[in-house]
Amino acid sequence: MIDSQLLALLLIPLSGGLLLAVFGSRSWAAELNSLMSFGTFVASVILTMRIIDSGPQVAFGEEFFIDQFNVFLVALTAFVAFTTSLFSRPYMRIEQHHGKLSVGMLHLYYSMYQMFTFAMLVALTTNNMGIVWVAMEAATLTTVLLVSLYRTPASLEAAWKYFILCGVGIALALFGTILLYFAAERLLGEGGTALLWTHLNQVKSGLEPTVLKLAFVFLLVGYGTKVGLVPLHSWLPDAHAEGPTPVSAVLSGLLLNVALCAVMRSKVLVDGSLGTHFAGNLMMGFGLLSVVVASVSLFRQKDIKRMFAYSSIEHMGLITFAFGMGGPVATFAGLLHMTVHSLTKSAIFFAVGHAVQKTGTQVMENIRGLLQVSPTVGWGLALGTFAILGMPPFGVFSSEFLIITTAMHEYPWTTPILLIALGIAFAAIFGKIQPVVFGETTAKRLPHSPALIPVFAHLLLVLMLGLYMPPYLANWYRQAAALLG
């Protein structure tokens, strides 16, 4: 039963990728892309309900493992992938109309979009730490050609940097995985089961601490490169700024989360083996550093997509910090922040994408007065910015509030650093976005009507999470937080 539900979840995007590899240049390719993403979303909802009802499950002879934590990310991934596909339908047509993209490029885009979803879902659901690595690398490979889709010098440079830096990062993660296997093999014997997370989790207290310590450092630095943690973050702003906007939205909203999921899986094992707070301390350090560096960098940004990419680094740093603190409240807050950040950031990128199309530039100084020409894009961007800056009543406020109050309680010295960094980020982003939205306009009309339903759907969800958290959802998050410890 669980086998077939999981099979549907993985087969829909895979077959979507193959179908679009064949039919990607047809006029209805965008609709097919959305349809496949919708199918994936439905499959993820069915799987989620099943897991919440009956608890963690293994599938396909233990090769896959789904619990409340990763099914939460599966649902989030499938949902944002679906709404992004809705957004990309008119967005990519406008790009084509503006002569920036050819049919061949769109063909590549649609096919790779589905394959990217597939790779992320495999990375999330697999039980094998080796396959996690393989799928993460596959996710990079599917997006690298999308970052360079426009073939401009800047986009090529961004894609090359993305490829090389993530390649190096992920190579370090592979070394960490090998060390993990080295430690596990002594307990679980050679062969297939020694990399299965469920087996490792059962014997984690017996895993050799010295090896696991070293393995975790490699895994954190490796997957941390993909999360966008400082100091290996420099690929992220480039890739987000130069790639097409739907790709920026899914990279920021989804891929970073998936990489963090891999880190969390390793952390659970290391905590069990060491019995100390070593992994948590490392994560807190990297998280705090990322928050500070990213918020200071925000001031220097002139490109609107680059600025929101730095904001993603800041928020991923905050989530890493929260998970690093550990404990039920901080982990709960981290999960909530993951959700609201994904939803808000992708909504912002949708609005930004259309704003850039209307003005023909990504330089903020030249984007002015969006509200005058198109109130919906303007309000979408303004509300999204309010939400991401942690204004009540949006959900980002609740999660940041929880993170900071926990930090105050557990690690008081971090609170001023966090508050100052968040304050700087607020001043930088608000100061730059305010004239973009209000004031005299520079925008033009678009040849296709923009897709704004996803923007407001996401913001509405974030608002709802800020005002009222359904008990069903709260219970689910609590269960997931308990699994992470």
Next chain:
Amino acid sequence: MQIPLSLQFINLLAALLLLIAFAMLTQRRILSLINLFALQGFVLALSTFVVAYSASQHHLYYSAGLTLLLKVLLLPWLLHRLIRKLNVRWDVETMINIPTTMLVGIALVIFSFNLAAPISQLSEGITRGLIGIALASVLLSLLMMLTRRKAVSQVVAFLSLENGLFFAATSATQGMPLVVELGIALDVLVATFIFGIFFFQIRETFDSLDITHMEKLKDD
């Protein structure tokens, strides 16, 4: 204590691997670099084969075969084809400070031996002392990626990094599960194809494969 012949042989191959990593670090001609990469792949395949034989791990025979096919034949062939098509076959890279690079390389080797020492002490299998060498060749490839300015040599460095990792997998753990190894091999193959596509895109856009042209993206 008598060291078994197979272990001596593996140790010899590990030393060769490290030597080739150093040779690649300082090799300036692109053609020779690719040949060195193929040689590294061959040594890797041979050592995997010896481990497979001495530890009677049957799935390692497949890995050895896969390595031979992929890293000695297919990837070097692809790279040769690429540099012929791109007309960079006889290119010589200007590199500054080879002696300094070598010294940094030696420091990296010492560092990785130190880092791996506590792990090596834990090992009881025949080949487990070699993890330091594997880590050293991984770090040397990373150093090579940092010092190179040509796109092709960066990619060769990337691939040789993967060789080092593969050596870690066979020497420290007697091979990862086959499904993982197959997945990794597939990723490497696809990555090489994408790199190939990139070479042409970069050449078309910048008229050169020099990545110094690609340092324009800054924060302001």
